[in-house]
Amino acid sequence: MTVFGCRTCVAALTVHVSRVALPVHADQKYGNGPGSLAPALEPGTFAVDPLPSGSPWRPWAELEAGEAEALGWYVPRLGVSAGPTGQVLLAPGDIRGAVIDPALVGDTACCGLNGGEPNMVCESCGTPVAIRIDDCGLRQAIWLEPLATRVIEDGPGPHPVLDWADLIEQRPGIPPSEPSGGWHPLWPAAIGSALAHLLATSGGKPLVIPDRQVAGVFQPALDRLVGPVGAGPKHTLVLAGPGLPDDDGDFALIPEHPQTGEHWPVAPSVKPVPLAWNAWRYLAFHRDPKPAGRSIPLPPEALPALLPGYRFEPDGRIFLKVLARLPEVRQPWLRAIYERGRPYSYSFYIF
Template sequence: MDVFVCAGCGTELTAPVLRVALPDHTHHGAWEELHPPLMEPATYAVDPLPTGPPWRLWEEVGEEAAARQGVYAQVYSVSFGARNRIVIAPGDSRSMTLIPERCEGYCRGVDGRAGPNLACEGCGRAVATRMDDCGMWQTVWLEPDAVVRRFAGLQAGPPPGWDDVKRAEHRVQPVEPDGSWSRRWEAAVGVALAHLLVVTGNSPVALPAGPVADLLGDAVGRYLRAGADIRTLGLAGPGITTPRPRPDVLLVPRHPLTGAPWRPPGDEGAVVPLDSGVWAYLAHPGETSPMPASGGLPEGVLRDDYPLPPRPWCALTPHRHAFDHALVRLPAVRGPVLSRYRASYGRRRE
């Protein structure tokens, strides 16, 4: 476990927190909605790429300077904010106070547009940015040059690992109680589709029967082209048998602690990483039948104690900004095939 302190005076600014993988949905919420905290209690993550203000228009930056910022295709604006900013849940912040003149937002909260809006109570140094406006996950972003990480002692239990993705509590349900798709699913699928597009070169993809085809089929058909030269996709990861023969691409979970994609031992083939909680639902959905496992019920009768799964309003639509955000940060997007794809995709969105 770590604790972050003010670089100026040493005041502790966080509770003890454990570093975990940066969530795929970090920068992608739903417009005009209030969201819960991004991070689980007592955890933190680090974004290695520049985030936040100042922003510069693509026309002012140019292709090579944008690439140095981790952006490899044209976007409206490029962040020249700090790298390696640290994100925590607001409830894990300590000894910080808002800077009123920097608390601008769209309508329901603050969005960080003016830069750090939290000051250390010990010395008044601007150290972090609170963000909680509509469409944003509730976060506190610590500025890397304003804080110092210190070891806070051993954690209460073992760190999360591959065994955790097999547990029922790790699964993220795809549909909210009101029938809308999970915002985490929308973002995670958008990011995974960007990686799938890159590893297949926009080839058609055949999905395995079952939850993957049922839940992701419409999204894959919308974002990838149809035709011949079909690539195969298979689900692989902890607790399930890797398909044989090996599909062209494996859909695998990200490690909940490191974010690294799972791989079969000795396998160097193409993989597409997916949010481990979303992957866990696809691989281990749990009981899905309203009929008993053995025996039977009278004809036409279903169990009256079985909670039927919520029905979504429509087919899953990946988060458009999550898809594009991930795609432009993959160097392969500079190639001719994906450059043409992105130009065509941009026209379809307009």
């Protein structure tokens, strides 16, 4: 069982938790409320951010040759953290022995708590140990400070690691539609990240997407970024993963294991594009049953829509962040796509 505690007094600060992969929507901002978004992690789990976090912040213009790449960035950002790595993400209900200190709550938030510096302190010794976030449009979260906390008990935790077959059975994915009829916030985040990987992997080649659900979330953005498929040579994007037939495309959307971060392996001739499990699982296996009593199958265009009717927009902030961390973004054509987001302060992207 993994338990985190205060580095100063060794008091326990969390319940027992199991490690999972850091989700692409960990620091998502979606809409403007009212209210915050659901936590990125389920109770009893934690994830570790491999990137530097917090102060000191370095303006891009002040970074010397090679410094940005060493910090994980390949194109300009407004500012780059040179702080410690290893910030730990928790669901808010898993924190113990820490309280919000009003003196540490900044004035940059709107309707709740936000900020890049700790606003929670250890009850035992008063050391600032964590950041509580619950502002409008943000994921509810606890971020433990890596220099103020440490592991005081280590073990597998309450959630055993599932194999791919068990994931298929126990993790059915998240439907794209919310009760209101709009898109679930996870989907713009998952597709925004996968779209960045797809562009970097494809080299801008025109892509044909046979699956109508996959085409529904990827094709409009691809058409606007690299142009519609023309009459020349074409490449195919398919779904690949556990429970599906062998890969038969040039590029394959493959699942990321939500606990280990492992990617489903594909044949050497197929170029993989990682997609968050909850979206991949739904796209791969959610199909409406055939109408009862009909002997002649309906054509795909006559079947009911499985995706919300509202126009889909990938999460532009996550798209730009993921793209900025891929070396391929330095190619001129992809750098030009990235630069479209510069006027919007990396918080919005017009697809």
